[in-house]
Structures are given as C-alpha cells and as structure tokens.
Amino acid sequence: MTNHTTPLPVHGTVALRARWEEWMSELVADPQQVSRLTSEYGSPVNVLNPAPLRRNAQELLDAGASHSVDTQVFFARKANKALCFVDAAREAGLGVDVASEDELRQVLNRGVAPERIILSAAIKTDALLRLAIDRGVTISCDSRAEAERIAALAKALHHTAHVAPRLAPNPDNLPPTRFGELLHAWQSHAWPETIHADGVHVHLHGYSESDRRTALAEAIALIEHLRLVGQPASFIDIGGGVPMSYLESREQWGYYQQRIAAQRAGTGEPFTWKSDPLSNTYPFWQTPTRGQWLDQLLSGEVAGFGPAARALNERNISLHLEPGRSLLDGCGIILAEVSFLKKRSDGLPLIGAAMNRTQCRTAADDILLDPLLVPTAGERGAVDREPRTGFVVGAYCIEDEVILRRELDFPEGIAVGDTLAIPNTAGYFMHILESASHQIPLARNVYLDVDSRDWVPDDIDA
Known part of the structure; x- marks a missing residue:
C-alpha cells in the first residue's frame, strides 16, 4: 500500500513559498514513489506533467x-x-x-x-x-x-x-x-x-x-x-x-526585495551565498x-x-x-537526493545534493523559490533528523558549486537519503544550461503518461 505523508518544510531564511500544482503535492506526499523515481532514473530526475x-x-x-x-x-x-x-x-x-x-x-x-x-x-x-x-x-x-x-x-x-x-x-x-x-x-x-x-x-x-x-x-x-x-x-x-508568477505571496516577494536591497547596501544581515547580490533574477512574483x-x-x-x-x-x-516558461507553468519538478551533511571549514552548514548547478539554472542568478523535503530516508522519528540552516551545494568540484544561493532552513531536520523537491522547474531551469561536465550524466526525464497513469521515460532520453 502506498504510504502518503506530509513532506517536511523547507524555507529560505527569507522565505519564498512556491505555488504547487495538485499533482506535484500528491507526488511529494508519496515517499515510496519519490524513492522509486530516483532509484530507477538517478538523481536528479526531472519529473514532468504536460497537462x-x-x-x-x-x-x-x-x-x-x-x-x-x-x-x-x-x-x-x-x-x-x-x-x-x-x-x-x-x-x-x-x-x-x-x-x-x-x-x-x-x-x-x-x-x-x-x-x-x-x-x-x-x-x-x-x-x-x-x-x-x-x-x-x-x-x-x-x-x-x-x-x-x-x-x-x-x-x-x-x-x-x-x-x-x-x-x-x-x-x-x-x-x-x-x-x-x-x-x-x-x-x-x-x-x-x-x-x-x-x-x-x-x-x-x-x-x-x-x-x-x-x-x-x-x-x-x-x-x-x-x-x-x-x-x-x-x-x-x-x-x-x-x-508568469511562481510564488504564492506578494508580501513575501516584497519582503525579499527589502531584505536583498538592505544586503546590497550593507545595512542588512546577509542571507545569500557569500553575500551574492542576486542582481539578475526573474520577477518570481508578478x-x-x-x-x-x-x-x-x-x-x-x-x-x-x-x-x-x-x-x-x-x-x-x-x-x-512564442511562450516557453509561461506555457510550462506547473509542468515539472526536480527531485534530488541528499548525499551528505557537513560543514565548511569555517563552520557554515552545507547540504550536499546529488545534482549540479546547471541542472536547475537559467541565465538568471538564482531560482527564488523554496523547495520541500521528502522524507525518503525514513519515517518521522525513525531517522535521526536535526534542524539545520545552511546552503545546498552540488556535485561539481568548484567552491561556488551552489544549487540555491539563498540560505535555507530545515526546521524539522534533514537526513542523508531524503529528497529535495524543487517545484515548477520545467520552464528553462532543467535544460537551458545543463552540462555533462565531469562526465556526470545528464538528468533523466520522466513524464506522467495519461493512459497508464504512471511515470514513463521521455523519448528525448532514448
């Protein structure tokens, strides 16, 4: 029997709550299905729904x-x-x-x-x-x-x-x-x-x-x-x-604009990787x-x-x-396994994701929305999860190999083997800059087949 559960919350220290399509919410509430997808197709896996x-x-x-x-x-x-x-x-x-x-x-x-x-x-x-x-x-x-x-x-x-x-x-x-x-x-x-x-x-x-x-x-x-x-x-x-608009809350977007402006001016507490000003970003709420x-x-x-x-x-x-992004609004989600938890040499907490930055990136500086965490490492209480605030880093052997450049808070904890779910990424984020550097394979792509009601490989990977 499929085990449905509520995904664990994740939010930026300056929160930007994403809009979630119903099918996305159903998927991340099913840790067994999420585990099957990453086990069968690797991490990250691009999960698509053309509907x-x-x-x-x-x-x-x-x-x-x-x-x-x-x-x-x-x-x-x-x-x-x-x-x-x-x-x-x-x-x-x-x-x-x-x-x-x-x-x-x-x-x-x-x-x-x-x-x-x-x-x-x-x-x-x-x-x-x-x-x-x-x-x-x-x-x-x-x-x-x-x-x-x-x-x-x-x-x-x-x-x-x-x-x-x-x-x-x-x-x-x-x-x-x-x-x-x-x-x-x-x-x-x-x-x-x-x-x-x-x-x-x-x-x-x-x-x-x-x-x-x-x-x-x-x-x-x-x-x-x-x-x-x-x-x-x-x-x-x-x-x-x-x-198109990615976020639920106009107020959160406005607060983010205030905080990033203060950080750029040197009058506010930094909340981005190495105080990145994130000067070139999409208007995630509009x-x-x-x-x-x-x-x-x-x-x-x-x-x-x-x-x-x-x-x-x-x-x-x-x-x-000729719309691209706005036609693909609600059409995709990236699933990536948590590979390690550690600290940088200066003590900064890091969360290692089994993906690289080109697999969730456009020509803009960052993706300004919060992911969720699927507890695929085990049930709540069955796995030792400690609350953590830190940055998600990736697979490339580069100091600035960061997946999301905002600091994230995991208030109910995170464990190796859990899965990060980054929503609404079908438009440009998955493919426009993807690279197989280090000979790391490109992410696989699966979509919801309307006939079988199952996730099947997209022909682009054949």
Missing part, C-alpha cells in the same frame, strides 16, 4: 478571442527539451518554435505540421535552412544578409522559402537588441521571387506589454510595406516574454500574467494606430506568440 500546458495556452487563446484577434500560440521548444511537451502542443493544436536543426527534425518527426512551426534560431547553418525550406517551415529571418542566403538556397532547391523578417525596434524607443534589422533596412530590401514574406517577427527582452505595443507600431508599418510590394504578410509574431497580460496588451494603444486589437483586426493581421 497544464493546454490550460496555460488556452488562457492566451481566450484573451485573444475576447478581442476577436486571430491568436496563434507556438510553444518555445528551447524552454524544455522533453518530447512530451511537443506532443502535448501538437495535440492541443498549438505550433512549435524551434531554435536548432535537431529541434526542427525532432518536431517534424513528432508529426507537427510544417506550417505550425517557426524557426527562430539565432545561428542558422545552410543544412538547417535547407531543411526548413524543403519542408515549408517559416524562417524568422534575422538580417538582410540572411535573407539573401535563404533566397539563394531556395533557388538551388527550386522551392519558395517562407520567411518572417525579424524587426529590431528603434533603439530610441526600446533597449537595443542583437536580433533583427531596423525598419528602414527591411523597407529598402528587395524580395526575390524565391521568398515569400509571410509575416513579421519581433524578439524583445523582458515582459512588458507596453514594450510590445511600442514594437507593434513598427511591425504594423512593416506589414503594410510588405503588402504594398506584393508580399503575403499576414501575421506579427511578438515572440516570448509572456509573464501581475498580470498570461491571459490578463495579453488582454491589457490588446486593449492598450499602439502609437499611430489606436487600440492594438483594433489595429490588428482592421488590417486582418494575426497575432503570434
């Missing part, structure tokens, strides 16, 4: 529909490599955004229709471009020089290439970007017969809906120009950056998110064109989005 993806996408589709805007959602494949999410996106009628030749081949092999794929790779080899042209995949074209390469390859293949010129917004209005070309550059470009410009693509940093409305003004102007020169431009793709965010975007004004929704509808322009 929330459809719900998250529907929020965006409903927001677009409420404004009568034809809205298309493309799952940003780079956010998580597991193929279960490609299948879920396909089954939900979504598109997929790919950023490499392997991603494109995998998505095509999973049965995603070429017209439901956008290729947004920053670097595109000729082999990748030939594959996209041959299969009829739309290419986000980053520069006029790249457009000329695409045209030449299409001519050699006797095909028509489908592209979306990537627009770099005026740096007087938005921060400069490495992606795309300025409006006037695209307006002066001559499009050969071997290319159809089907839409316009924009890549923006951050999550501001007002920034996206600023970019829409130039994107609409480019759509109108493309149509004037005979191109079938029908959509604007505003990329990703659809916000509002609005997803549907409300898109509703605000479409309701807001686009300079020179009026409300965004009306500007798009009057010109019969579809709106495309």
